[in-house]
Amino acid sequence: MTSPETRPGTRPEARRGGLLELRDVAVTYRSAAGDVPAVRGVSLELAEGEALGVAGESGSGKSTLALALLRLLPKTARVTGEIMLDGEDVLAMTWGRLRAVRWASASVVFQGAQHALNPVRRVGTQIAEPLLVHRMATPARARTRVTELLEQVGLPAWRARSYPHELSGGQRQRVMIAMALACEPQLIIADEPTTALDVMIQAQVLTLIRSLIAGRGISLIMISHDLSVLAATCDRLAVMYAGRLVETGPSREVFTGARHPYSRALAEAFPTVGDFASRMAPRGLGGDPPDPMRLPGGCSFHPRCPVALPSCAWRDVELWPADRAPEEPASPASSAPSHTAACVHVLPDPEAGPEPETTGEDETPAGRPAKESA
Amino acid sequence: MTLLEAVDVHVEFTSRGRRARAVDGVNLTVGEGEIVALVGESGCGKTTLARTLLGLERPASGAVRYGGAPLTYSTRALKAYRREVQLVPQDPTGSLNPRHTVYEAVAEGPRIHGLPGERERVASALSRAGLRPPERFFPVYPHELSGGQRQRVVIAGALALDPKVLVADEPVASLDASVRGEILALLLRLRAELGLSALVVTHDLGLAWNIADRVAVMYLGRIVESGPVEQVLSAPSHPYTQALLSVLPESPAPIVLGGEPPDPTRVPGGCRFHPRCQVLAGGKAAEAGVDGRCRSQPLSILPAVPGSRVACYFAEVSRAPL
């Protein structure tokens, strides 16, 4: 971790978490049908040069969280909590500052990026655009920079003159990555960068992303519903369910030794070819994703949980240290344990263990009866 | 026993004046109660082959055979054929008419064929597809269902005709990881309970490992390797199959093939994989003395046999003699 000088108006202690630090971030969409709590209190830290994978099924709030990081959400969204990017509170930034931060400090590769390119403009022009908009290069300099960027993502320089429809899905995704790299940001947020691509193209794009972050110390937040893809690319994983983190930890540990039953189901969804345990035995998770407007009480996963206890219907567990050695005294995550899970089974005594301390801002404190929501 | 069969099927399109050989000589069989996976990267001709097997595309040469008899393309014959062979399309959302309720979507097939007992048929198809109790889903519109439920409705629509074979095109590609296993388990259960055969088209080798008995690997319109799943996927012989397996996120040494996706309007001579082949590029083919043939001598079309077969000069010479 580097220690840059403190900027005026920022609190030095906020640097502790590294590049990005989220404290209890919540996002609620206001819609005609009522409020949709898409993200419900997420706290995370991301060190410089670290790659974090965010997993979860569709509707779990992954994209909402990613967009909230740069205040890219529509006006109907209300964001609360604290988002510290490089020591600055994103939620308190002026629009001018925010525009400078986007691209220059952090940039996003959007979900379905292949369709995010303007179909009637050459890709070179589109890559150069952020450079020119932010006055980071003269038009001539921008042209050479575009060539460099295309080379970095493995495309020949003449591709700058192509239109998006002349490129394959994988190539368009590379163009999007080149755009994200244009202003040399410290952080790249990639939302499902490989989801619509087939295995070989996916491998090409993932290899590219991995080499880029390793080579230049860029931090990465990558979003996917495929845990195996994330585990192969990221240092740490965070699993989201119904707008909350249910498990965080080092990739390997979460992928092969998940402690939360939902993470386990995600990890098992994609079998290891050659592993005879999964031959003719596809594993999945029953039930439907929860409706964010009608979340079940207690642990919101309990209607689908294969190992739920009766108490799960009313008892909501917070993220709790879940390192493989459970003998150490359980205490709420104060010394930043590397592996945490929000499941009653990681508590020392699941049946009658100590209630985790609830921090005041929690909307569904432990022990709340589950009557009001079905 | 062989149920559905492709015999030396060629399918061609003309796009912008150029001839695209989307399927370029394929032999493939699906036996009774068998699940066959057809894998390959996008654009290799999997979907075209599947559509040809369903009679939606007519082969330029070769034939589709069902129960031993070649498919005829009269309206009446196709209608009868489609009671036996059904499709599970790739995109469940797009495949359901947003103006039709679940009941209407599932009853569409029985109505077309004038089958008796429509209500019972729909109810039993829905419950076999895992939507229970079926009555609860009758008046529901597709947009009120989750992706996994929509895929079940589509499967129920096919089951309502009591088909013998399902052709599923990427049945889980548009679904979440968490529902994927459920739909695959459903296909296995339908095979166990109804003796249903299936051809599953996919680019996902894990899916083949999860549910298929046999696998056929397709590259640029041809099948390059086929055989029992355990054999082909645990000990792949063709360099392309090896590359596909090596790029799975779990694998230790990925062989990422460079270059553009294969283009069916420009099929290379010799072995059609040779411009991207890592065995040829790495010099191993030259060591084995097959590199000349790789570049210039066309490979013969693989026959449809249950055992494993591979279309590669290098694999032929390097395979340990039995």
Add this chain to the structure above:
Amino acid sequence: MSDVTARRREGLARFWREYRAQRSGMYGAAILVVAVLAALLTPLLTDPSGLDVTRATGEKMAPPSLGFPLGTDESGRSILLMILWGSRVSLLIGFLSALLSMVIGTVVGITAGHFRGWPSAVLMRITDWFLVLPTLVLALVLAAILGGGTSTIVLAIGVTSWASTARLIRAQTLAVEARPYVERSRVLGGGHWHVMTRHVLPNVAPLVLANTTLTVAGAIVTESTLAFLGADAGQASWGSMLRGSYDWGAVTSGAWWYVLPPGLCIVAVVLAFTLCGRALEVVLNPRLRGVS
């Protein structure tokens, strides 16, 4: 399946709610309700004998008075009475010819969109031909050949005005046919008729409805023009009243009560249909796009 009917009703209620939010559409609908009510109630409330030149009771070309609120024409007939009875002819011809035009346009459009290849090419060539033909001239010729009468005028307008509808419907049909559910329907064994009636038609129906409304407006204008040019239905319509006023030099002689009422009626009803049609397009089109 009463659940389904309940949901249909709910859909209708939602449609009405969204339509109501379109202010101009509501104005249009209000005018139309008045016009249609007037046309329907006229035979019950008035005596058609006043339309007979020989039995007209008024003074010739009299300005509005208590007995004749809109004055009289050159034969002493009440303008108000003529407007009321004329509305029946104008609206009837407008509706019927729009209906005919929509039926032809929809059938041609769906057929050309569904059957690719030469049937489509031939139909579209014919459509293009009708599209560039001057509708009015064609209708005049047709009316001259077929002789007078309401049905002739309806036929003349209907047969000459379907081409743009056909193009629109064909484009929409092509979009629907590209949907995966149409392929699924084919794989289930569905033939041409099944696909066209079960999938294509319900999807283009909202478009047809919105378009018909606009076509009625066009048809009323065409009818008036035809009547003005001398090809009338043999009964007093707003168009033939304008013709009469022109023949008698009503404008130059300052008989505004003879010119303005039929002119304003045409403008108001055409405007009303146009407003309704646009409002329908706004309400129905996002749904077309949004759902599929």
